[in-house]
Amino acid sequence: MAGKTRLGWVLGSVLGALASMGAAWANGGPLVTTEWLEQNLANPTLRIVEVSVEPGLYERGHIPGAQNVVWHTDLVETVSRDIATPEKFQALARKLGLDKDTTVVLYGDSNNWFAAWGAWVFDIYGLRDNVKLLDGGRKKWELEKRPVATNPAPVKASGFTVSQPNRTLRARLTDVVNVVEKKSDASILDIRSPDEFSGKIIAPAGFQELALRAGHIPGSVNLPWARAVNQADGTIKPVEELRKLYAEIGIDGSKPIITTCRIGERSSHSWFILSRLLGYQVANYDGSWTEYGNVVGLPINNPAGTVWSGK
Amino acid sequence: MSMSDDTGALDYHRAREAASGGVVASELRFPPARFVAATAVVLVLAGAIHLVGTHGDPAPQLQLSLILGAVFGFVLQRSRFCFLCIWRDWLDRRDPRGLLGILTALAVGIVGYTLIFGAWLPDPSGARLPPTAHIGPVGPVLVLAGLAFGAGMAISGSCISAHWYRLGEGSPTAPFALIGTGFGFGLGFLSWNELYLLSISESAVLWLPRHLGYAGALLGGLGALAALALVLLRVGRPIGGTEAESQAPLHQVFVARWPSWLGGLFVGLVGIAAYLRLSPLGVTAELGSRSRQVANAFDLLPERLEGLDSFRGCATVIRDALLTPNGLFVIGLVLASFCAALASGEFRPSLPRPPQILRGLLGGVLLGWGTLVGLGCTVGTLLSGVSAGAVSGWVFGVALLVGATVTLKLGRRLGVLS
Incomplete structure (x- = not known):
C-alpha cells in the first residue's frame, strides 16, 4: 500500500517535472496549487490545516474550511524545546480529524516556513504521503484575492494512532x-x-x-x-x-x-x-x-x- | 485660574446655560469658511484613505486602520467621550449620563467580543487565550499603573484618547500632554525590568471566560454593568434635556453634542470592528513604540526589556515601517476630530499658557508611565480589556478612578486644579 502510493507520487513528480510548470501535478505530488485547492474546497475527504506564526491571522480570515494549528504551542513542547510528544501529536491529529488515509493540505504565513515545519512533524509521526503543501501558501492565496472565511469549520474527530517517531x-x-x-x-x-x-x-x-x-x-x-x-x-x-x-x-x-x-x-x-x-x-x-x-x-x-x- | 475652558468638563453645563439663555433654535447653517475648511479636511482624509489603499503594505490593514481611526475620532469628538470629564460630571454634579455612556460602550464590547470569541476559540476552558485580545497580568503593578494614570488624567485634564481628539479641537494642553506621555513611556521603560522581576512576572493573567465559561462571563459582565447603571440612576440627579436645541437631524449629528449613550454605543462597535478585523482598539501603541525608538536611538534604554513584548496589550515593539496600523489609526482619529470640531464650531485653538503647558507635561508623564506598565490606557486596557473579559481591564478601571478622584480632591484643596 505504502509502496504503491510512493510510486504514485514519484510518477506524479516525474509528470510534473515534464510539464515543468507546477500546475500540472495538481493533486498527484506533494504540492497543490491554489487553483486546485479552491476547486476542491467542498471535497469532504480533504482536510486543510493552517500553520502560521502570527497570532490572530487564522482567526481573522483563513482558507474556507481550514483548521488551525498554533505553531507556538501545538507542535512543540514549549518548556523543554522539543517537538510535540507522540501523545500530544496524536490528540491534535484526532481533534483535526486527520488520519493516514485523509488528504491534508498544509499552508501558512511567512512563505510556508511553519507549514513546512508542520509537514516535517506530521511525517515524523507517520503522516507523509497524503500530506501536501499549498504552493505559495497564504501569500499566493491572498495575492490572487481568493476567498477567506472567519467561521470555524467543525470536523469529526478521527481515531488516528500515532506511529513510532521516524528517527x-x-x-x-x-x-x-x-x-x-x-x-x-x-x-x-x-x-x-x-x-x-x-x-x-x-x-x-x-x-x-x-x-x-x-x-x-x-x-x-x-x-x-x-x-x-x-x-x-x-x-x-x-x-x-x-x-x-x-x-x-x-x-x-x-x-x-x-x-x-x-x-x-x-x-x-x-x-x-x-x-x-x-x-x-x-x-x-x-x-x-x-x-x-x-x-x-x-x-x-x-x-x-x-x-x-x-x- | 480656571482650566475648564479646555477640559470640556462644563460641556453639559454650558449646553444647559445656552438652552436656558434662549439660544434661538436654528437649522444647520455652517458659516461658509467653516464649511469649506471641514470639506477640505474630509477630502484630505478621503485622499489619504485612497492612497493608503493603493500604495500601503499591507494595504487592507493599513487602510482599514485609517478608516476606523477616523470613525473613532468623529465619535469621540461628537460625543465628547472624555473619561475624566465624565467622571467629573459625576463627582461634581452627580450627572450620570456620561458614565452611562461608558457602561454602554463596555456592555456593547462584551457582547461583541463574546460573539467573536465563540467562533475563534470555541472552548475557553483550556490553556489558550483568544488571539491578540488584551488580557493582561493582574497584580500590584497594574493597580499602581491605574493610580498613576488616574492622577495623570486629573492633572492634564483628560486621558490619552481624549487628548488625541482634543488635538483636533485645537486644545492648548493636548500637545504638551502627548509630549509628556512620550517622556512617561521613557520612564516606564526604565522602570520596567525592576517591576517585571519584582512583581509582574508572577502576576496571573486572569481571563473570566476560562473560569466562568462564555455564558457566565457574559452574564456576569452585563450584570455588573447593569448593577452599576442602576446605582448611577438611583444616586444621580436627573438632569433636564436641552429641548431648546434644534431637532433638525443634521444639526443633531454635526453640531449638537451627541448623547453619551450614543457615543458609547459607537465606541463599543468600533472596538468590535477593530478586534474582528485588525487588533483590539488602542491609541498608544504608536506613541509607545516611537518613544522607544527615540530613547533607543539615544542609548537611554536597557539592552533588554524582560518579557515586555510577550504580554498582551498595547505593544511597544519597535517597527521599521514608516506607516503602521496604529499610527494611521491615530492620524485618522485626529483628522476626523479636527473635521468634526470645525463643522460644529468647536475648533477653538488658543495659545498655551504656562500652567497649561506645565499641567500637560506633568500629567502626560503620569499617563505615559501608567500606560506602559499597565500595558494600555482607558482604551487599550480598560475598554478592550473589559470587552475581552480580562480582569486586568476592571482592575485598571477601578484604580484609575481612585487615582483621578484623590488627585482631583487634593489638587482642588491646594487650589491648583479646577
Whole structure:
C-alpha cells in the first residue's frame, strides 16, 4: 500500500517535472496549487490545516474550511524545546480529524516556513504521503484575492494512532557531530543567509533566539532557502531547476542530507523540497545553530571572525 | 485660574446655560469658511484613505486602520467621550449620563467580543487565550499603573484618547500632554525590568471566560454593568434635556453634542470592528513604540526589556515601517476630530499658557508611565480589556478612578486644579 502510493507520487513528480510548470501535478505530488485547492474546497475527504506564526491571522480570515494549528504551542513542547510528544501529536491529529488515509493540505504565513515545519512533524509521526503543501501558501492565496472565511469549520474527530517517531527524518546533535568528525558521510546544508553563514552576524535583526558563537558547522554548504522559490508569489521552483540548483553545491541525493538553519523552521522548507519533491534522504536538524553554535568547544567555521561581546 | 475652558468638563453645563439663555433654535447653517475648511479636511482624509489603499503594505490593514481611526475620532469628538470629564460630571454634579455612556460602550464590547470569541476559540476552558485580545497580568503593578494614570488624567485634564481628539479641537494642553506621555513611556521603560522581576512576572493573567465559561462571563459582565447603571440612576440627579436645541437631524449629528449613550454605543462597535478585523482598539501603541525608538536611538534604554513584548496589550515593539496600523489609526482619529470640531464650531485653538503647558507635561508623564506598565490606557486596557473579559481591564478601571478622584480632591484643596 505504502509502496504503491510512493510510486504514485514519484510518477506524479516525474509528470510534473515534464510539464515543468507546477500546475500540472495538481493533486498527484506533494504540492497543490491554489487553483486546485479552491476547486476542491467542498471535497469532504480533504482536510486543510493552517500553520502560521502570527497570532490572530487564522482567526481573522483563513482558507474556507481550514483548521488551525498554533505553531507556538501545538507542535512543540514549549518548556523543554522539543517537538510535540507522540501523545500530544496524536490528540491534535484526532481533534483535526486527520488520519493516514485523509488528504491534508498544509499552508501558512511567512512563505510556508511553519507549514513546512508542520509537514516535517506530521511525517515524523507517520503522516507523509497524503500530506501536501499549498504552493505559495497564504501569500499566493491572498495575492490572487481568493476567498477567506472567519467561521470555524467543525470536523469529526478521527481515531488516528500515532506511529513510532521516524528517527531518520530528524537529525540530533550527535548526528551532526558525527558528520563533523567524519564518522558519517552525510552532507550538511545550511540554508541561512550568507551573512549568518559567514559569521558576519549571529542572527538576523530582531530575532531573540541567539547563539554565543558566529559562523557555521564545519563542512556544511550554504544555499539560502529563498533561492528555491519564485520571489513574486512564493511558489517553489520546478523540480528540474531545483535538482540543478542543489547539485551545484554538491547536494545531489547520492548521500544522506542534513538541513539546518537557526532554529530549524526555515530549514524545514528546504527539507520539504529535498525530501518530498526531489525524493532525497533528508533529516532536518531542529536544534540548528542555536544548539550547535552554543555547545562549548565544538569545532566551528567562522570566516568573518565575529566574537560575542568582543571589544 | 480656571482650566475648564479646555477640559470640556462644563460641556453639559454650558449646553444647559445656552438652552436656558434662549439660544434661538436654528437649522444647520455652517458659516461658509467653516464649511469649506471641514470639506477640505474630509477630502484630505478621503485622499489619504485612497492612497493608503493603493500604495500601503499591507494595504487592507493599513487602510482599514485609517478608516476606523477616523470613525473613532468623529465619535469621540461628537460625543465628547472624555473619561475624566465624565467622571467629573459625576463627582461634581452627580450627572450620570456620561458614565452611562461608558457602561454602554463596555456592555456593547462584551457582547461583541463574546460573539467573536465563540467562533475563534470555541472552548475557553483550556490553556489558550483568544488571539491578540488584551488580557493582561493582574497584580500590584497594574493597580499602581491605574493610580498613576488616574492622577495623570486629573492633572492634564483628560486621558490619552481624549487628548488625541482634543488635538483636533485645537486644545492648548493636548500637545504638551502627548509630549509628556512620550517622556512617561521613557520612564516606564526604565522602570520596567525592576517591576517585571519584582512583581509582574508572577502576576496571573486572569481571563473570566476560562473560569466562568462564555455564558457566565457574559452574564456576569452585563450584570455588573447593569448593577452599576442602576446605582448611577438611583444616586444621580436627573438632569433636564436641552429641548431648546434644534431637532433638525443634521444639526443633531454635526453640531449638537451627541448623547453619551450614543457615543458609547459607537465606541463599543468600533472596538468590535477593530478586534474582528485588525487588533483590539488602542491609541498608544504608536506613541509607545516611537518613544522607544527615540530613547533607543539615544542609548537611554536597557539592552533588554524582560518579557515586555510577550504580554498582551498595547505593544511597544519597535517597527521599521514608516506607516503602521496604529499610527494611521491615530492620524485618522485626529483628522476626523479636527473635521468634526470645525463643522460644529468647536475648533477653538488658543495659545498655551504656562500652567497649561506645565499641567500637560506633568500629567502626560503620569499617563505615559501608567500606560506602559499597565500595558494600555482607558482604551487599550480598560475598554478592550473589559470587552475581552480580562480582569486586568476592571482592575485598571477601578484604580484609575481612585487615582483621578484623590488627585482631583487634593489638587482642588491646594487650589491648583479646577
